[in-house]
Amino acid sequence: MMSDEELVQRCVRKEAKAQEYLFKTFSGRMLGICSRYSDSIEEAEDIMQEGFIKIFQKIDTFKHNGSLEGWMKRIMINTALDLFRKNKNFRYSIDIDTIEYTSETNQHVLESMGAKDLLKIIKTMPKGFRTVFNLYAIEGYAHKEIANMLEITESTSKSQYSRARTYLQKILQTEKSI
Numbered sequence: 001m002m003s004d005e006e007l008v009q010r011c012v013r014k015e016a017k018a019q020e021y022l023f024k025t026f027s028g029r030m031l032g033i034c035s036r037y038s039d040s041i042e043e044a045e046d047i048m049q050e051g052f053i054k055i056f057q058k059i060d061t062f063k064h065n066g067s068l069e070g071w072m073k074r075i076m077i078n079t080a081l082d083l084f085r086k087n088k089n090f091r092y093s094i095d096i097d098t099i100e101y102t103s104e105t106n107q108h109v110l111e112s113m114g115a116k117d118l119l120k121i122i123k124t125m126p127k128g129f130r131t132v133f134n135l136y137a138i139e140g141y142a143h144k145e146i147a148n149m150l151e152i153t154e155s156t157s158k159s160q161y162s163r164a165r166t167y168l169q170k171i172l173q174t175e176k177s178i
Contacts, residue, residue, distance in 0.1 A: 121172075132164060
């Protein structure tokens with residue numbers, strides 16, 4: 001087991017064993033992140049692969065101000081967002097003032113669901129909803145930051161998040177009645 005600092009130094013020197021260790025240590029978690037922004041496991045793997053290429057190309061810029069994993073996570077998210085912007089799949093956009101809100105979700109339904117079940121439901125969301133939902137609810141970005149990342153307006157980010165919540169609530173209500 002080597003420290004992050006030693007691992008980074010060895011990767012900067014392009015040591016194959018260190019690069020392999022970094023990949024094996026973090027690939028599972030990075031694939032999980034990528035899968036939240038993709039439509040299929042194949043697309044998630046492509047995003048992850050592209051992300052690791054960027055990580056190895058930019059490893060010398062890591063300043064140890066935060067965790068190595070956090071830095072890598074940010075690269076993976078940005079790689080997924082680059083693909084998203086490139087494909088211009090940001091549909092289902094609506095102004096925040098026109099959103100209709102549904103009733104509160106039954107907390108019991110959420111508590112009875114496992115994380116995997118919830119992620120499966122999130123994966124069924126339209127890509128625009130899912131991307132904003134992931135960035136806001138899971139990653140913790142503010143709508144202003146999301147707007148900058150996705151090159152959209154802040155109100156579009158808010159509306160996408162609101163629509164994603166409404167979508168999620170409808171699915172959870174359906175699950176409750178089954």
